[in-house]
Amino acid sequence: MVTPGALRVLFLLLLLLWASGMENSEILEQPRNVCLGLINEGNYESFYLENTAGCFTKCRQSGNEPCDLKNLQRYWLKYEFHLVENQMGIVNTSFLKAVVQSVSTNISEDLFFSLTPSQNMTFSCVFWDVTKGSTGDWSSTGCSTELSAKRTVCRCDHLTFFALLLRPILDRATVQALVRISQAGCGASMIFLAFTVVLYAALRFYRQRFKSEDAPKVHVALSISLFLLNLAFFINVGHGRERSDATCWARGAIFHYFLLCTFTWMGLEAFHLYLLVIKVFNTYFGHYFLKLSLVGWGLPALIVIGTGSANSYGHYAIRDKKNMATLELCWFREKTAVSALYVTVHGYFLITCLFSAVVLGLVAWKIFTLSTATAGKEQGPNWKGVLTVLGLSSLVGVTWWLAILTPLGRSTIYVFALFNSLQGVFIFCWFAVLYFPSRTAVSSSSGTARIDQTFRL
Secondary structure (H helix, E strand, O other): OOOHHHHHHHHHHHHHHHHHHHHHHHHHHHHHHHHHEEEOOOOOOEEEEEEHHHHHHHHHHOOOOOOOOOHHHHHHHHHHHHHHHOOOOOOOHHHHHHHHOOOOOOOOOOEEEEEOOOOEEEEEEEEEEOOOOOEEEEEEOEEEEEOOOOOEEEOOOOOOEEEEEEEEOOOOHHHHHHHHHHHHHHHHHHHHHHHHHHHHHHHHOHHHHHHHHOOOHHHHHHHHHHHHHHHHHHHHHHHHOOOHHHHHHHHHHHHHHHHHHHHHHHHHHHHHHHHHHHOOOOOOOOOOHHHHHHHHHHHHHHHHHHHHHHEEEEEEEEEEEOOOOOEEEEEEEEOOOEEEEEEEHHHHHHHHHHHHHHHHHHHHHHHHHHHHHHHHOOOOHHHHHHHHHHHHHHHHHHHHHHHHHHHHHHHHHHHHHHHHHHHHHHHHHHHHHHOOOOOHHHHHOHHHHHHHHHOOO
16 A cells, blocks of 8 residues: 555656656757758658758748758758669659759759760750849859760759750761751752742743732742751851851851741741632732731741840850860850740741641642542542642641651751752742643642632732
8 A cells, every 4th residue: 555655755756757858858859950950861751851841941931940051951962862872763853842942052062963865965964044134044054064875964063953955966977978968958959949039030021910929929938038048057057167256146146037937938838828728718818928928027037136135146066975066157055045946946946847737737638638529539549639748848848847856866867958958949849830830730730739820819
């Protein structure tokens, strides 16, 4: 039986233990704070990552929160090492974004990651620099790129949004071969494009009604823009590196302008085909060709003015695996104008390409269905329809679509350089066949050729 004295002693011991626990908890509470960067060290499960990521918001919003930013930053640096050493394939990016958006660090420890390089591409380690321009741009300041046979390692001395920019790599022999092929094809195209313009002028002189037709005007406008693009290509490639920054800026802007003009007029060819073959009815527009000209020559000018005002043009180099320049020309400035290049060239090309592909598909379907109905569903291939579609393909720039296949290997690059440089030859052949038909062709020509000669906007 427990006496009252024993109970008092037991109660006193419990009070002492409770007081000791409170004191120890008060002592340990401070160092166990998550935002001191000590508790979660070495633990990278989602729970610990989320706790540590939340510290940046707490430390920024509350001045009373005990924080140690250096420890927190080292935690995330060690997390990056952990990802690389354990070859983690999937990263919870929500936690990484919290770090990138919140950390301002002077720590000199390296942050690195690796990717397997591609056969036809090279990598450049960059980060998104918000201080460049109004919207920011990629920069390689503070980052080094270590290339090896199996991986590419980026080492940077700061935490920001990182990326690897992929750029084509071509050795000097390949570049020289491609340049020769392109120069030969572009030279032939320029000759035939000049023939197209001369032929159009002669037809206007001998055929009075030819002056009022809009279709040949669109073809000639495309021919002129493509001729000037080929001329700008010859000047850009043939003169080598331009020492004057102002002259190089002008050459890059001119080349960019005529490239966009060519894309635009190919898109307008597709638009004209749509009105001519698909829509057909209720398609009258006042001053039709004048409006097309405002778009064909004016829209590229506006884009070039906007791009040039951001100082995007300058020296550009294609490099080999050893990062040695194999071809230097005036184009978009390296590393600092990547976003402008993607938007105004790649994006613009994809828009016109998709639109032209849809229209060409509809026109091809219309040609073959009309020819089948007219011929009484005769059996056998419709070669006239096939040739008509091929001729229209040269107008809407199907040869440019081969550029999409160039990342597959060098053979596709050669195919693109060959066929695309001969686009002017294809346009002349189509123009000559379209406006100098034989008697048999006049009586049994395809639906598109007949409509193009008789239907005027």
